[in-house]
Amino acid sequence: MEITFGNFNVMSNSIPQNMSPEEILTVSELTRQIKLSLEMDFHKVLVLGEVSNLKFHTSGHIYFTLKDEQAQLSAVIWRNRYANLNFPLEDGMKIIASGQITVYQMRGIYQLEIQTIYPVGVGELQMAFERLKQKLAREGLFDASHKKPIPKYPERVGVVTSEVGAVIQDIKSVIMRRNPAIELVLYPVRVQGPGAAEEIANAILEMNLYGEVDVIIVGRGGGSLEDLWPFNEEVVARAIFDSNIPIISAVGHEIDFSISDFVADVRAATPSAAAEMVAYPREEILNYIEKLCETMKDILESRIMDSKRAINSAISSYVFNRPRDLIREYSQRMDELERTLISSYKHFAKLVENKYISLKSRLEALSPSNVLKRGYAIVRKDDCIISRAKQLHKGEEANIQFFDGKIDVKVEREY
Amino acid sequence: MSTKKSNKSSIEYSIKRLEEIVDLMEQGDVTLDEAIDLYEEGIRISKECAEKLKNAELRIKKLTKDLDGQFRLNEIGE
Numbered sequence: 415m416e417i418t419f420g421n422f423n424v425m426s427n428s429i430p431q432n433m434s435p436e437e438i439l440t441v442s443e444l445t446r447q448i449k450l451s452l453e454m455d456f457h458k459v460l461v462l463g464e465v466s467n468l469k470f471h472t473s474g475h476i477y478f479t480l481k482d483e484q485a486q487l488s489a490v491i492w493r494n495r496y497a498n499l500n501f502p503l504e505d506g507m508k509i510i511a512s513g514q515i516t517v518y519q520m521r522g523i524y525q526l527e528i529q530t531i532y533p534v535g536v537g538e539l540q541m542a543f544e545r546l547k548q549k550l551a552r553e554g555l556f557d558a559s560h561k562k563p564i565p566k567y568p569e570r571v572g573v574v575t576s577e578v579g580a581v582i583q584d585i586k587s588v589i590m591r592r593n594p595a596i597e598l599v600l601y602p603v604r605v606q607g608p609g610a611a612e613e614i615a616n617a618i619l620e621m622n623l624y625g626e627v628d629v630i631i632v633g634r635g636g637g638s639l640e641d642l643w644p645f646n647e648e649v650v651a652r653a654i655f656d657s658n659i660p661i662i663s664a665v666g667h668e669i670d671f672s673i674s675d676f677v678a679d680v681r682a683a684t685p686s687a688a689a690e691m692v693a694y695p696r697e698e699i700l701n702y703i704e705k706l707c708e709t710m711k712d713i714l715e716s717r718i719m720d721s722k723r724a725i726n727s728a729i730s731s732y733v734f735n736r737p738r739d740l741i742r743e744y745s746q747r748m749d750e751l752e753r754t755l756i757s758s759y760k761h762f763a764k765l766v767e768n769k770y771i772s773l774k775s776r777l778e779a780l781s782p783s784n785v786l787k788r789g790y791a792i793v794r795k796d797d798c799i800i801s802r803a804k805q806l807h808k809g810e811e812a813n814i815q816f817f818d819g820k821i822d823v824k825v826e827r828e829y
Numbered sequence: 830m831s832t833k834k835s836n837k838s839s840i841e842y843s844i845k846r847l848e849e850i851v852d853l854m855e856q857g858d859v860t861l862d863e864a865i866d867l868y869e870e871g872i873r874i875s876k877e878c879a880e881k882l883k884n885a886e887l888r889i890k891k892l893t894k895d896l897d898g899q900f901r902l903n904e905i906g907e
Contacts, residue, residue, distance in 0.1 A: 565841050566841060566844075567840040567841045567844060568841065569839065569840055569841075572892075577891070577905075582889075586887065586889060589887055590887045593882075594885060594886055594887040595840075595881065595882045595883075595884075595885035596885075596887065597885075597887075597888045597889075597890070598887070598888065598889040598890070599889075599890055599891075599892050599902065600889060600890065600891050600892065600905065601891075601892045602891060620892070620894065620900075621892070623900075624892060624900045628841070696882050699840070699844070699878075699882060700879060700882060700883075702844070703844065703847065703875050703878055703879060704875075706844075706847045706848065706850075706851050706871070706875070707871065707872065707875050709851050709854075709855075710850065710851055710854060710867075710868050710871045710872070711868070713851075713854045713855060713864070714854070714864055714865065714868045717861055717864050718861075721861055751865065
Protein backbone atom coordinates (compact mmCIF):
# COMPACT_ATOMS: atom_id res chain seq x y z
CA MET A 415 0.00 0.00 0.00
CA GLU A 416 1.18 3.51 -0.80
CA ILE A 417 0.10 6.60 1.08
CA THR A 418 0.50 10.03 -0.49
CA PHE A 419 1.26 13.12 1.51
CA GLY A 420 1.50 15.95 -0.91
CA ASN A 421 4.63 15.24 -2.89
CA PHE A 422 5.80 12.56 -0.50
CA ASN A 423 5.22 9.00 -1.15
CA VAL A 424 5.57 6.76 1.80
CA MET A 425 5.46 3.04 1.56
CA SER A 426 2.94 1.69 4.01
CA ASN A 427 5.37 -0.89 5.13
CA SER A 428 7.79 1.86 6.25
CA ILE A 429 5.29 3.14 8.81
CA PRO A 430 5.95 1.72 12.26
CA GLN A 431 3.33 -0.73 13.27
CA ASN A 432 2.08 1.16 16.28
CA MET A 433 0.89 4.07 14.09
CA SER A 434 -2.21 4.26 12.05
CA PRO A 435 -1.99 6.38 8.89
CA GLU A 436 -4.98 8.48 10.02
CA GLU A 437 -2.99 9.86 12.93
CA ILE A 438 -0.31 11.28 10.75
CA LEU A 439 -0.49 14.99 9.91
CA THR A 440 1.30 16.99 7.31
CA VAL A 441 3.28 20.03 8.44
CA SER A 442 0.65 22.24 6.86
CA GLU A 443 -2.15 20.48 8.66
CA LEU A 444 -0.42 20.62 11.99
CA THR A 445 0.51 24.23 11.50
CA ARG A 446 -3.03 25.08 10.56
CA GLN A 447 -4.27 23.41 13.73
CA ILE A 448 -1.67 25.20 15.82
CA LYS A 449 -2.66 28.44 14.18
CA LEU A 450 -6.33 27.84 14.92
CA SER A 451 -5.68 26.84 18.47
CA LEU A 452 -3.22 29.62 19.31
CA GLU A 453 -5.15 32.34 17.60
CA MET A 454 -8.33 31.33 19.35
CA ASP A 455 -6.77 31.03 22.77
CA PHE A 456 -4.61 34.16 22.53
CA HIS A 457 -6.68 36.54 20.47
CA LYS A 458 -6.41 39.21 23.13
CA VAL A 459 -3.35 39.32 25.38
CA LEU A 460 -1.43 41.84 27.42
CA VAL A 461 2.29 41.14 27.55
CA LEU A 462 4.93 42.76 29.71
CA GLY A 463 8.45 42.80 28.34
CA GLU A 464 11.43 44.72 27.12
CA VAL A 465 11.83 45.90 23.55
CA SER A 466 14.90 44.61 21.77
CA ASN A 467 16.16 44.15 18.25
CA LEU A 468 13.87 46.91 17.04
CA LYS A 469 13.67 47.14 13.25
CA PHE A 470 11.84 49.80 11.30
CA HIS A 471 11.15 48.16 7.97
CA THR A 472 10.95 50.33 4.86
CA SER A 473 7.36 49.19 4.50
CA GLY A 474 6.60 51.14 7.65
CA HIS A 475 5.93 48.03 9.70
CA ILE A 476 7.94 47.57 12.85
CA TYR A 477 9.45 44.29 13.97
CA PHE A 478 11.08 43.60 17.30
CA THR A 479 11.55 41.06 20.01
CA LEU A 480 9.73 41.37 23.28
CA LYS A 481 11.70 39.63 25.98
CA ASP A 482 12.29 39.09 29.64
CA GLU A 483 15.02 37.09 31.44
CA GLN A 484 13.72 33.69 30.45
CA ALA A 485 11.89 34.02 27.17
CA GLN A 486 11.36 35.98 24.05
CA LEU A 487 8.56 36.68 21.67
CA SER A 488 8.56 38.03 18.13
CA ALA A 489 6.41 41.10 17.81
CA VAL A 490 5.15 43.21 14.97
CA ILE A 491 3.36 46.53 14.77
CA TRP A 492 1.74 47.29 11.45
CA ARG A 493 2.41 50.68 9.99
CA ASN A 494 -1.04 52.16 10.59
CA ARG A 495 -0.94 51.12 14.23
CA TYR A 496 2.45 52.65 14.82
CA ALA A 497 1.23 56.00 13.56
CA ASN A 498 -1.19 56.02 16.47
CA LEU A 499 1.40 55.46 19.17
CA ASN A 500 1.89 58.65 21.11
CA PHE A 501 5.51 58.09 22.04
CA PRO A 502 8.57 56.82 20.22
CA LEU A 503 9.45 53.16 20.61
CA GLU A 504 13.05 52.40 21.45
CA ASP A 505 15.29 49.45 22.24
CA GLY A 506 15.47 48.70 25.94
CA MET A 507 12.07 50.20 26.66
CA LYS A 508 9.86 48.32 29.04
CA ILE A 509 6.32 48.09 27.74
CA ILE A 510 3.00 46.41 28.10
CA ALA A 511 1.81 45.40 24.67
CA SER A 512 -1.76 44.52 23.89
CA GLY A 513 -2.58 42.48 20.83
CA GLN A 514 -3.08 38.98 19.55
CA ILE A 515 -0.91 35.99 18.83
CA THR A 516 -0.81 35.06 15.17
CA VAL A 517 0.93 32.23 13.42
CA TYR A 518 2.91 32.80 10.27
CA GLN A 519 2.55 29.45 8.64
CA MET A 520 5.17 29.85 5.95
CA ARG A 521 7.92 30.07 8.50
CA GLY A 522 6.25 28.15 11.27
CA ILE A 523 6.54 30.92 13.77
CA TYR A 524 4.14 32.65 16.05
CA GLN A 525 4.27 36.33 16.81
CA LEU A 526 2.50 39.02 18.74
CA GLU A 527 0.59 41.42 16.54
CA ILE A 528 0.47 44.57 18.61
CA GLN A 529 -2.45 46.94 18.72
CA THR A 530 -1.46 49.28 21.53
CA ILE A 531 1.56 49.86 23.67
CA TYR A 532 1.67 51.24 27.16
CA PRO A 533 5.03 52.36 28.48
CA VAL A 534 5.72 50.98 31.92
CA GLY A 535 6.27 53.57 34.59
CA VAL A 536 7.22 57.16 33.90
CA GLY A 537 10.86 56.21 33.67
CA GLU A 538 10.64 55.32 30.01
CA LEU A 539 8.68 58.41 29.04
CA GLN A 540 10.97 60.54 31.14
CA MET A 541 13.92 59.21 29.21
CA ALA A 542 12.27 59.83 25.85
CA PHE A 543 11.48 63.35 27.08
CA GLU A 544 15.10 64.03 27.99
CA ARG A 545 16.38 62.68 24.70
CA LEU A 546 14.06 64.88 22.64
CA LYS A 547 14.77 67.87 24.84
CA GLN A 548 18.50 67.50 24.31
CA LYS A 549 18.12 66.96 20.59
CA LEU A 550 15.99 70.08 20.10
CA ALA A 551 18.22 72.13 22.38
CA ARG A 552 21.21 71.17 20.24
CA GLU A 553 19.30 72.29 17.16
CA GLY A 554 18.69 75.64 18.82
CA LEU A 555 14.90 75.44 19.03
CA PHE A 556 14.93 76.79 22.58
CA ASP A 557 17.30 79.69 21.94
CA ALA A 558 16.26 83.05 23.33
CA SER A 559 17.14 84.67 20.00
CA HIS A 560 14.11 82.93 18.42
CA LYS A 561 11.65 84.16 21.04
CA LYS A 562 9.08 86.60 19.75
CA PRO A 563 7.66 89.27 22.04
CA ILE A 564 4.09 88.76 23.23
CA PRO A 565 1.95 91.75 22.26
CA LYS A 566 0.90 93.76 25.27
CA TYR A 567 -2.56 94.67 24.06
CA PRO A 568 -3.72 91.90 21.74
CA GLU A 569 -7.28 92.13 20.45
CA ARG A 570 -7.67 88.64 19.04
CA VAL A 571 -6.24 85.68 20.88
CA GLY A 572 -6.02 82.26 19.27
CA VAL A 573 -6.49 79.23 21.51
CA VAL A 574 -5.46 75.71 20.56
CA THR A 575 -6.99 73.33 23.07
CA SER A 576 -9.94 71.06 23.64
CA GLU A 577 -13.38 72.48 23.02
CA VAL A 578 -14.67 70.68 26.08
CA GLY A 579 -13.16 70.78 29.52
CA ALA A 580 -12.02 73.37 31.98
CA VAL A 581 -9.19 74.99 30.02
CA ILE A 582 -11.21 77.01 27.55
CA GLN A 583 -13.63 77.96 30.31
CA ASP A 584 -10.77 79.13 32.55
CA ILE A 585 -9.30 81.22 29.76
CA LYS A 586 -12.72 82.64 28.96
CA SER A 587 -13.43 83.68 32.53
CA VAL A 588 -10.03 85.34 33.01
CA ILE A 589 -10.48 87.33 29.79
CA MET A 590 -14.04 88.21 30.72
CA ARG A 591 -12.88 89.52 34.07
CA ARG A 592 -9.83 91.44 32.86
CA ASN A 593 -10.54 92.59 29.35
CA PRO A 594 -13.75 91.49 27.64
CA ALA A 595 -12.80 93.55 24.59
CA ILE A 596 -10.61 90.64 23.55
CA GLU A 597 -11.92 88.20 20.99
CA LEU A 598 -11.07 84.53 21.45
CA VAL A 599 -10.60 82.32 18.42
CA LEU A 600 -10.63 78.65 19.35
CA TYR A 601 -9.17 75.92 17.17
CA PRO A 602 -10.49 72.78 18.85
CA VAL A 603 -8.13 69.81 19.10
CA ARG A 604 -7.78 66.64 21.10
CA VAL A 605 -5.14 67.18 23.76
CA GLN A 606 -4.33 63.61 24.68
CA GLY A 607 -4.14 60.17 23.21
CA PRO A 608 -3.12 58.92 19.78
CA GLY A 609 -3.08 61.53 17.04
CA ALA A 610 -3.41 64.47 19.42
CA ALA A 611 0.10 65.76 18.70
CA GLU A 612 -0.58 65.88 14.96
CA GLU A 613 -3.86 67.71 15.55
CA ILE A 614 -2.18 70.30 17.76
CA ALA A 615 0.64 70.85 15.29
CA ASN A 616 -1.84 71.19 12.44
CA ALA A 617 -3.95 73.68 14.41
CA ILE A 618 -0.90 75.89 14.97
CA LEU A 619 -0.16 75.80 11.26
CA GLU A 620 -3.79 76.62 10.39
CA MET A 621 -3.84 79.53 12.83
CA ASN A 622 -0.81 80.91 11.00
CA LEU A 623 -2.49 80.50 7.63
CA TYR A 624 -5.57 82.22 9.02
CA GLY A 625 -3.26 84.92 10.28
CA GLU A 626 -5.77 87.11 12.08
CA VAL A 627 -4.82 86.49 15.69
CA ASP A 628 -2.20 88.48 17.57
CA VAL A 629 -1.02 85.67 19.82
CA ILE A 630 -1.79 81.97 20.32
CA ILE A 631 -2.26 80.07 23.58
CA VAL A 632 -1.52 76.35 23.20
CA GLY A 633 -2.35 74.21 26.18
CA ARG A 634 -4.28 71.79 28.31
CA GLY A 635 -4.93 71.13 31.98
CA GLY A 636 -2.79 69.00 34.24
CA GLY A 637 -2.56 65.25 33.97
CA SER A 638 -0.23 62.31 34.03
CA LEU A 639 2.93 62.38 31.96
CA GLU A 640 1.16 60.12 29.45
CA ASP A 641 -1.74 62.56 29.22
CA LEU A 642 0.59 65.50 28.65
CA TRP A 643 2.64 63.54 26.15
CA PRO A 644 1.43 65.18 22.92
CA PHE A 645 3.02 68.42 24.15
CA ASN A 646 6.32 66.57 24.39
CA GLU A 647 6.27 65.45 20.81
CA GLU A 648 8.61 66.66 18.15
CA VAL A 649 5.86 67.49 15.67
CA VAL A 650 4.30 69.95 18.16
CA ALA A 651 7.69 71.42 19.06
CA ARG A 652 8.46 72.08 15.39
CA ALA A 653 5.05 73.60 14.69
CA ILE A 654 5.53 76.01 17.60
CA PHE A 655 9.00 76.88 16.40
CA ASP A 656 7.76 77.50 12.86
CA SER A 657 4.88 79.74 13.94
CA ASN A 658 5.10 83.37 12.87
CA ILE A 659 2.56 84.31 15.53
CA PRO A 660 3.89 84.43 19.09
CA ILE A 661 2.91 81.38 21.13
CA ILE A 662 2.31 80.93 24.84
CA SER A 663 2.55 77.33 26.00
CA ALA A 664 0.35 76.51 28.97
CA VAL A 665 0.44 72.85 29.80
CA GLY A 666 -0.74 71.32 33.02
CA HIS A 667 -0.18 72.82 36.42
CA GLU A 668 2.72 74.79 37.81
CA ILE A 669 5.21 71.96 38.18
CA ASP A 670 4.85 70.25 34.82
CA PHE A 671 7.26 71.37 32.16
CA SER A 672 6.76 70.13 28.63
CA ILE A 673 8.88 70.36 25.49
CA SER A 674 6.33 72.84 24.14
CA ASP A 675 7.10 75.09 27.13
CA PHE A 676 10.73 75.25 26.09
CA VAL A 677 10.05 76.00 22.42
CA ALA A 678 7.23 78.51 22.92
CA ASP A 679 7.94 82.22 23.10
CA VAL A 680 6.65 82.25 26.66
CA ARG A 681 5.67 79.53 29.10
CA ALA A 682 2.68 80.05 31.36
CA ALA A 683 2.29 77.90 34.45
CA THR A 684 -1.40 77.31 33.76
CA PRO A 685 -3.91 78.18 31.03
CA SER A 686 -5.38 80.83 33.36
CA ALA A 687 -1.95 82.39 33.76
CA ALA A 688 -1.60 82.45 29.97
CA ALA A 689 -4.92 84.28 29.71
CA GLU A 690 -3.72 86.83 32.24
CA MET A 691 -0.61 87.44 30.15
CA VAL A 692 -2.64 88.40 27.11
CA ALA A 693 -5.42 90.22 28.89
CA TYR A 694 -3.96 93.41 30.25
CA PRO A 695 -6.79 94.74 32.43
CA ARG A 696 -9.11 97.00 30.48
CA GLU A 697 -9.29 99.45 33.37
CA GLU A 698 -5.54 99.86 33.35
CA ILE A 699 -5.40 100.37 29.60
CA LEU A 700 -8.07 103.04 29.86
CA ASN A 701 -6.31 104.68 32.80
CA TYR A 702 -3.07 104.66 30.90
CA ILE A 703 -4.65 106.26 27.84
CA GLU A 704 -6.24 108.81 30.13
CA LYS A 705 -2.88 109.59 31.67
CA LEU A 706 -1.28 110.04 28.25
CA CYS A 707 -4.08 112.42 27.29
CA GLU A 708 -3.61 114.44 30.46
CA THR A 709 0.09 114.75 29.74
CA MET A 710 -0.64 115.91 26.21
CA LYS A 711 -3.11 118.45 27.50
CA ASP A 712 -0.69 119.77 30.13
CA ILE A 713 2.08 120.16 27.60
CA LEU A 714 -0.14 121.93 25.10
CA GLU A 715 -1.61 124.19 27.77
CA SER A 716 1.77 125.35 28.89
CA ARG A 717 2.77 125.88 25.26
CA ILE A 718 -0.31 128.07 24.77
CA MET A 719 0.45 129.97 27.98
CA ASP A 720 3.98 130.59 26.77
CA SER A 721 2.65 131.94 23.49
CA LYS A 722 0.20 134.21 25.29
CA ARG A 723 2.94 135.59 27.44
CA ALA A 724 5.06 136.15 24.36
CA ILE A 725 2.20 138.03 22.69
CA ASN A 726 1.56 140.18 25.72
CA SER A 727 5.16 141.14 26.08
CA ALA A 728 5.28 141.87 22.37
CA ILE A 729 2.27 144.16 22.63
CA SER A 730 3.81 146.06 25.49
CA SER A 731 7.12 146.31 23.72
CA TYR A 732 7.83 149.63 22.00
CA VAL A 733 10.19 148.07 19.53
CA PHE A 734 7.40 145.88 18.25
CA ASN A 735 6.22 147.46 15.07
CA ARG A 736 3.69 145.09 13.60
CA PRO A 737 0.07 146.18 13.20
CA ARG A 738 -1.84 145.71 16.43
CA ASP A 739 -4.74 143.94 14.70
CA LEU A 740 -2.53 141.05 13.72
CA ILE A 741 -1.40 140.64 17.27
CA ARG A 742 -4.93 140.75 18.63
CA GLU A 743 -5.99 138.16 16.10
CA TYR A 744 -3.22 135.88 17.20
CA SER A 745 -4.08 136.38 20.81
CA GLN A 746 -7.71 135.56 20.12
CA ARG A 747 -6.71 132.41 18.33
CA MET A 748 -4.81 131.30 21.43
CA ASP A 749 -7.93 131.82 23.55
CA GLU A 750 -9.99 129.78 21.12
CA LEU A 751 -7.43 127.02 21.06
CA GLU A 752 -7.48 126.84 24.78
CA ARG A 753 -11.24 126.49 24.76
CA THR A 754 -11.29 123.68 22.16
CA LEU A 755 -8.44 122.00 23.94
CA ILE A 756 -10.32 121.90 27.18
CA SER A 757 -13.61 120.85 25.63
CA SER A 758 -12.16 118.05 23.51
CA TYR A 759 -10.35 116.77 26.55
CA LYS A 760 -13.48 116.97 28.63
CA HIS A 761 -15.30 114.99 25.99
CA PHE A 762 -12.68 112.26 26.23
CA ALA A 763 -12.67 112.29 30.00
CA LYS A 764 -16.44 111.85 30.00
CA LEU A 765 -16.10 108.86 27.73
CA VAL A 766 -13.64 107.25 30.08
CA GLU A 767 -15.82 108.01 33.06
CA ASN A 768 -18.69 106.11 31.49
CA LYS A 769 -16.66 102.95 31.59
CA TYR A 770 -17.25 102.62 35.29
CA ILE A 771 -20.99 102.83 34.80
CA SER A 772 -21.03 100.10 32.17
CA LEU A 773 -18.76 97.87 34.23
CA LYS A 774 -20.93 98.35 37.26
CA SER A 775 -24.05 97.30 35.39
CA ARG A 776 -22.30 94.22 34.09
CA LEU A 777 -21.25 93.25 37.56
CA GLU A 778 -24.78 93.61 38.79
CA ALA A 779 -25.99 91.38 36.00
CA LEU A 780 -23.95 88.53 37.36
CA SER A 781 -25.87 86.66 39.97
CA PRO A 782 -24.04 86.22 43.28
CA SER A 783 -24.15 82.45 43.08
CA ASN A 784 -22.39 82.53 39.72
CA VAL A 785 -19.74 84.75 41.15
CA LEU A 786 -19.24 82.35 44.05
CA LYS A 787 -18.99 79.41 41.67
CA ARG A 788 -16.06 81.11 39.98
CA GLY A 789 -14.06 80.71 43.14
CA TYR A 790 -14.99 83.79 45.15
CA ALA A 791 -16.31 83.66 48.67
CA ILE A 792 -18.05 86.05 51.01
CA VAL A 793 -16.54 86.70 54.43
CA ARG A 794 -18.92 87.78 57.20
CA LYS A 795 -18.51 88.68 60.80
CA ASP A 796 -21.63 88.99 62.92
CA ASP A 797 -23.61 88.95 59.68
CA CYS A 798 -21.77 91.99 58.35
CA ILE A 799 -19.82 91.55 55.13
CA ILE A 800 -16.10 92.01 55.63
CA SER A 801 -14.47 93.55 52.62
CA ARG A 802 -11.08 94.51 54.08
CA ALA A 803 -8.35 92.49 55.72
CA LYS A 804 -8.06 95.23 58.33
CA GLN A 805 -11.55 94.56 59.59
CA LEU A 806 -10.51 91.24 61.06
CA HIS A 807 -7.95 90.72 63.78
CA LYS A 808 -6.07 87.83 65.20
CA GLY A 809 -8.23 85.51 67.24
CA GLU A 810 -11.48 86.83 65.84
CA GLU A 811 -14.00 84.51 64.30
CA ALA A 812 -15.62 84.89 60.91
CA ASN A 813 -17.86 83.00 58.59
CA ILE A 814 -17.05 82.21 54.95
CA GLN A 815 -19.76 81.50 52.43
CA PHE A 816 -18.92 79.44 49.37
CA PHE A 817 -21.38 78.68 46.61
CA ASP A 818 -22.14 75.33 48.24
CA GLY A 819 -22.13 76.18 51.90
CA LYS A 820 -20.65 78.07 54.80
CA ILE A 821 -17.80 77.46 57.21
CA ASP A 822 -16.63 79.18 60.37
CA VAL A 823 -13.01 80.23 60.61
CA LYS A 824 -10.71 81.88 63.07
CA VAL A 825 -8.03 84.41 62.17
CA GLU A 826 -4.59 82.93 62.78
CA ARG A 827 -2.37 85.68 61.54
CA GLU A 828 -2.53 89.23 60.28
CA TYR A 829 -0.27 90.57 57.59
CA MET B 830 -5.62 81.58 2.26
CA SER B 831 -7.80 84.22 3.82
CA THR B 832 -7.37 87.87 3.12
CA LYS B 833 -5.14 89.18 5.85
CA LYS B 834 -6.26 92.06 7.95
CA SER B 835 -3.57 94.13 9.54
CA ASN B 836 -1.71 91.62 11.61
CA LYS B 837 -0.98 94.34 14.11
CA SER B 838 -3.41 94.79 16.93
CA SER B 839 -4.78 98.28 16.49
CA ILE B 840 -4.95 99.02 20.21
CA GLU B 841 -1.34 97.96 20.39
CA TYR B 842 -0.54 100.31 17.52
CA SER B 843 -2.66 103.17 18.87
CA ILE B 844 -1.06 103.13 22.29
CA LYS B 845 2.37 103.04 20.73
CA ARG B 846 1.46 106.06 18.60
CA LEU B 847 0.08 107.89 21.64
CA GLU B 848 3.31 107.33 23.53
CA GLU B 849 5.20 108.60 20.51
CA ILE B 850 3.03 111.74 20.38
CA VAL B 851 3.61 112.48 24.05
CA ASP B 852 7.36 112.02 23.54
CA LEU B 853 7.38 114.39 20.57
CA MET B 854 5.41 117.02 22.47
CA GLU B 855 7.60 116.66 25.54
CA GLN B 856 10.79 117.11 23.59
CA GLY B 857 9.53 120.59 22.73
CA ASP B 858 11.19 120.91 19.34
CA VAL B 859 7.83 120.96 17.56
CA THR B 860 6.15 124.23 16.66
CA LEU B 861 2.92 125.21 18.37
CA ASP B 862 0.96 124.34 15.24
CA GLU B 863 2.57 120.92 15.10
CA ALA B 864 1.89 120.42 18.79
CA ILE B 865 -1.79 121.22 18.19
CA ASP B 866 -1.95 118.74 15.32
CA LEU B 867 -0.30 116.10 17.46
CA TYR B 868 -2.67 116.81 20.30
CA GLU B 869 -5.69 116.48 18.04
CA GLU B 870 -4.39 113.23 16.62
CA GLY B 871 -3.77 111.98 20.16
CA ILE B 872 -7.25 112.80 21.34
CA ARG B 873 -8.77 111.17 18.25
CA ILE B 874 -6.77 107.97 18.78
CA SER B 875 -7.62 107.91 22.48
CA LYS B 876 -11.31 108.23 21.77
CA GLU B 877 -11.21 105.43 19.21
CA CYS B 878 -9.33 103.21 21.64
CA ALA B 879 -11.58 103.94 24.58
CA GLU B 880 -14.71 103.36 22.50
CA LYS B 881 -13.33 100.10 21.18
CA LEU B 882 -12.38 98.90 24.63
CA LYS B 883 -15.61 99.92 26.24
CA ASN B 884 -18.07 98.71 23.67
CA ALA B 885 -16.67 95.26 23.05
CA GLU B 886 -18.02 92.25 24.84
CA LEU B 887 -16.16 88.97 25.11
CA ARG B 888 -16.62 87.01 21.93
CA ILE B 889 -15.50 83.45 21.45
CA LYS B 890 -15.52 81.84 18.06
CA LYS B 891 -14.43 78.57 16.60
CA LEU B 892 -12.08 78.48 13.64
CA THR B 893 -12.88 75.89 11.03
CA LYS B 894 -11.87 75.32 7.46
CA ASP B 895 -14.29 74.66 4.62
CA LEU B 896 -13.70 71.95 2.10
CA ASP B 897 -12.52 74.59 -0.34
CA GLY B 898 -9.91 75.72 2.16
CA GLN B 899 -11.67 78.91 3.27
CA PHE B 900 -11.48 79.73 6.94
CA ARG B 901 -14.72 80.31 8.78
CA LEU B 902 -15.48 81.59 12.26
CA ASN B 903 -18.44 79.97 13.96
CA GLU B 904 -20.15 81.07 17.10
CA ILE B 905 -19.81 78.67 19.98
CA GLY B 906 -23.03 77.83 21.74
CA GLU B 907 -22.98 78.26 25.47
